Amino acid sequence: MKEIMTKTVLITGASKGIGFALTRQFLTNGYKVIGTNRTGEIENLAHPNFEILKLDLSDETTINEFEKLFEQKNIKLDILINNAGIGPDLDTLKPEKESFKQTFDVNVIGTVFFTELLCRSVNVGGKIINISSKMGSIELCERTDSVAYRMSKTALNMYSKILTNRLLDKQTIATIHPGWVRTTIAKDNIVNGRLSTDESAFKIFNFVTSNFETGIFWDIEAETKTEW
Numbered sequence: 001m002k003e004i005m006t007k008t009v010l011i012t013g014a015s016k017g018i019g020f021a022l023t024r025q026f027l028t029n030g031y032k033v034i035g036t037n038r039t040g041e042i043e044n045l046a047h048p049n050f051e052i053l054k055l056d057l058s059d060e061t062t063i064n065e066f067e068k069l070f071e072q073k074n075i076k077l078d079i080l081i082n083n084a085g086i087g088p089d090l091d092t093l094k095p096e097k098e099s100f101k102q103t104f105d106v107n108v109i110g111t112v113f114f115t116e117l118l119c120r121s122v123n124v125g126g127k128i129i130n131i132s133s134k135m136g137s138i139e140l141c142e143r144t145d146s147v148a149y150r151m152s153k154t155a156l157n158m159y160s161k162i163l164t165n166r167l168l169d170k171q172t173i174a175t176i177h178p179g180w181v182r183t184t185i186a187k188d189n190i191v192n193g194r195l196s197t198d199e200s201a202f203k204i205f206n207f208v209t210s211n212f213e214t215g216i217f218w219d220i221e222a223e224t225k226t227e228w
């Protein structure tokens with residue numbers, strides 16, 4: 001009988017919001033999921049194919065420990081999904097230094113250096129997905145709010161582009177806008193978000209497991225390519 005290989009996906013920020021729904025989506029579809037959050041503990045999800053590991057993207061030590069563990073156990077990934085992200089200045093008008101720093105530490109510096117280490121563990125032919133936002137699009141921007149959050153996602157978009165150029169013929173890269181989703185990332189989202197976490201995760205799963213062209217920036221809600 002032909003052996004069916006279980007594929008492994010790593011999802012950062014798996015404890016709540018989109019990452020949590022995405023974790024359940026991949027598990028339901030037979031994947032092995034390695035999830036991360038800052039405590040390394042998750043109460044509401046137990047599954048034989050699920051493992052939760054500690055990762056704080058604003059703390060270099062946890063990123064390095066994470067990499068060591070991957071090397072020791074020789075873990076290989078089919079898909080890496082950089083989902084963890086924060087938005088402490090979402091819906092505020094004036095940039096403020098502390099939240100600016102926090103945002104860049106997690107959404108940009110942490111995500112970039114985590115990916116630099118972890119992309120070695122992604123199989124050739126595998127995928128690297130960055131969960132960004134249309135709020136980072138220079139082309140579409142008509143607003144003046146959420147300066148740090150918007151700029152952090154613009155920076156992440158550029159990193160996706162650079163990864164695409166560097167990893168051409170090795171891994172497939174996509175940048176995703178997950179829609180306006182009802183999560184606790186900002187007060188407005190909980191009230192006005194157009195998608196539930198399950199709806200967003202379902203569409204993300206379908207896109208990520210499809211054959212997309214490397215370097216694409218995909219809007220999950222509109223199901224189209226979107227402007228950088």
Ligand SMILES: NC(=O)c1ccc[n+]([C@@H]2O[C@H](COP(=O)([O-])OP(=O)(O)OC[C@H]3O[C@@H](n4cnc5c(N)ncnc54)[C@H](OP(=O)(O)O)[C@@H]3O)[C@@H](O)[C@H]2O)c1
Nearest residue numbers: 013015016017018037038056057084085133180181183185
């Ligand atoms: N919701 C939306 O409408 C929307 C729209 C566009 C883009 N996005 C993007 O989608 C992604 C997920 O957003 P969400 O709305 O699901 O957010 P969320 O509900 O606030 O979840 C964020 C996740 O990131 C983790 N996290 C927070 N700080 C971290 C850190 N320092 N290091 C590592 N992990 C950390 C959290 O885990 P712990 O707190 O347990 O550590 C949590 O699992 C983000 O990148 C966000 O920018 C969301």
